[in-house]
Amino acid sequence: MMVFRAEQLGADRGIQGAFLRAVEGGAQMVVGLDITDEAAEAFLLDPRVMSKLPSVVLFMDGSETLSRELTQLQGGLRPQDPGSWRTALARRLPWSSDGQGLEVWDTVQQLLRRHDSDNFLFVYLVLVNQYVTTVRQVADTTKGFDLQSIFCMVKNCGSKVVGCVQDTTCKSALDCLQACSFNDQVCQYRCIVSYESPLLEQFSLCILQLHNCRNLDAKPPLLPGGV
Known part of the structure; x- marks a missing residue:
């Protein structure tokens, strides 16, 4: 540069x-x-x-x-x-x-x-x-949601998506997260805490962990040798 x-x-x-x-x-x-x-x-x-x-x-x-x-x-x-x-x-x-x-x-x-x-x-x-x-x-x-991400959500987590958007609390959580700046972790944390619910947990578990629909590549940190 x-x-x-x-x-x-x-x-x-x-x-x-x-x-x-x-x-x-x-x-x-x-x-x-x-x-x-x-x-x-x-x-x-x-x-x-x-x-x-x-x-x-x-x-x-x-x-x-x-x-x-x-x-x-x-x-x-x-x-x-x-x-x-x-x-x-x-x-x-x-x-x-x-x-x-x-x-x-x-x-x-x-x-x-x-x-x-x-x-x-x-x-x-x-x-x-x-x-x-x-x-x-x-x-x-x-990273946002592209067509591949949306297809993954519909194919693997359709019932969880529908359940969340039809529930007032879960939908409020999604709207709150959408309004956060992309790298504002404080805002995102507040949204999750404010609207925490079993439906949101199931939604997140299915999309982010079970099927990784956003195709994230977060790897756990490696500990120094011998620790």
Whole structure:
């Protein structure tokens, strides 16, 4: 990963050259955060520079022009345009490639709104996990329900799913968990404690443990040798 300061990118030809060499050398994504420097904006909006940018580009919390003109996800999806037909379709098809990209965009926005260093770091881990290589800790945390997961639930746990959604307490637990931020374990714990019930326990046991419908890969930690 290479990091460039906006003011240098706007004024230093050596830094500009290094940036261009990086994107021409196979950079898989470009992420810009809180860029307000006008010279840097002009450099990035130069057609000669724009033509060299990779397929995944995100500009956030800075110049609205950069975000509007340059931000795009894999396949050309432009998540910053909520009124487009493609974005609307992606919302309805969360398991599609565009839907997954939109979920990443929403996750990044959610993390940035927390304004702390831990979540700022997690932004980059989420992006690396989605577009570069699997980061297991992130993959298991952010994994949702795709078609394979839904098929697994219907096939193996259909009665448990129906029983839970038809029960007021169990359904409230699911709604509460759905409203939690994806990595907010305190919120998730409160939901489980607040709406704990035998139906929720059976639902969770069937989907998460007996059949692993979310295809999680959480392994127990290994103890040091001799302990």
